[in-house]
Amino acid sequence: MSCEKGDGDPMEDPLFILESGEVYRNPTEVKMSQIVMPCHANHCGELSVGQLLKWMDSTACLSAERHAGSPCITASVDDIHFEHTIGVGQVVNIKAKVNRAFTSSMEVGITVSCEDLFSSCQWNVCNAFATFVARRTEEGKVQLKQVIPRTQTEQMEYSIAAERRRMRLTHAEIITDLLSSNTAQLGECQEYQGAVSAERTRVESVELVLPPHANHQVSTFGGQIMAWMENVATIAAWCTLCLGQ
Numbered sequence: 001m002s003c004e005k006g007d008g009d010p011m012e013d014p015l016f017i018l019e020s021g022e023v024y025r026n027p028t029e030v031k032m033s034q035i036v037m038p039c040h041a042n043h044c045g046e047l048s049v050g051q052l053l054k055w056m057d058s059t060a061c062l063s064a065e066r067h068a069g070s071p072c073i074t075a076s077v078d079d080i081h082f083e084h085t086i087g088v089g090q091v092v093n094i095k096a097k098v099n100r101a102f103t104s105s106m107e108v109g110i111t112v113s114c115e116d117l118f119s120s121c122q123w124n125v126c127n128a129f130a131t132f133v134a135r136r137t138e139e140g141k142v143q144l145k146q147v148i149p150r151t152q153t154e155q156m157e158y159s160i161a162a163e164r165r166r167m168r169l170t171h172a173e174i175i176t177d178l179l180s181s182n183t184a185q186l187g188e189c190q191e192y193q194g195a196v197s198a199e200r201t202r203v204e205s206v207e208l209v210l211p212p213h214a215n216h217q218v219s220t221f222g223g224q225i226m227a228w229m230e231n232v233a234t235i236a237a238w239c240t241l242c243l244g245q
């Protein structure tokens with residue numbers, strides 16, 4: 001892990017001086033900082049991924065709603081690769097901004113970094129892209145205003161966002177086709193020594209949706225669902241590890 005000293009964050013500076021001399025800050029940008037407490041940690045004393053996903057989802061939702069000017073909902077989150085774990089006592093900095101708006105959906109870019117307050121070390125934890133959709137109104141589907149990219153980085157993100165959207169919609173179609181087609185090679189399975197049957201690692205969780213799980217729109221908070229997913233996935237992974245020994 002590289003430790004970047006200094007008082008700037010390892011992500012780009014949010015304030016830019018444009019060629020015109022104008023000081024510019026992205027109007028959709030939302031920042032959130034949280035100190036990791038023991039109640040946010042998992043059994044290893046590290047920030048639980050579920051808790052981090054909840055914070056990322058809330059920050060991204062505020063950014064989407066700031067752009068849309070109306071309630072928005074999480075439609076999807078792209079793959080996330082976590083580069084580092086985060087310990088109790090460290091500070092998590094989350095930054096979200098709308099990269100591009102389409103019709104009623106928009107891509108929100110999220111960057112997470114971590115900071116050790118006492119050593120001034122900062123490092124990047126992950127980058128993620130989420131799609132938020134403005135909720136339909138009585139008049140029907142919402143037509144979002146377009147994002148106008150002002151800086152070079154924003155222009156690059158704006159262009160790539162269209163390609164990422166195309167890829168995620170195609171990916172969803174491919175998975176649906178694969179699951180419904182007869183081409184899936186069922187029964188093709190290799191024998192490994194000490195193998196654990198997939199069924200024995202199956203974990204099911206039933207959650208009662210309570211008021212603390214709801215967001216400001218009084219519907220189940222997307223980050224909460226991702227936290228529940230992470231919980232059962234962790235238990236299933238532990239089952240595989242323990243049963244395989």
Ligand SMILES: CCCCCCCCCCCCCCCC(=O)SCCNC(=O)CCNC(=O)[C@H](O)C(C)(C)COP(=O)(O)OP(=O)(O)OC[C@H]1O[C@@H](n2cnc3c(N)ncnc32)[C@H](O)[C@@H]1OP(=O)(O)O
Pocket residue numbers: 053073074075076077078079080102103104105106131133141168172220221222223225226227229230233
């Ligand atoms: C082990 C570790 C676990 C954690 C690892 C974390 C990462 C790994 C992923 C986790 C994945 C969970 C992701 C969060 C999951 C919740 O947060 S669930 C809780 C909160 N969210 C919800 O309840 C959403 C429920 N869904 C809905 O309400 C509707 O399906 C939606 C999203 C509003 C879409 O409605 P619709 O009738 O399909 O409307 P439609 O007009 O066809 O589409 C509207 C727009 O949505 C876009 N859209 C629809 N579906 C999608 C999609 N899937 N993707 C992108 N855009 C979409 C369309 O392209 C369209 O865009 P525009 O052309 O208007 O710009």
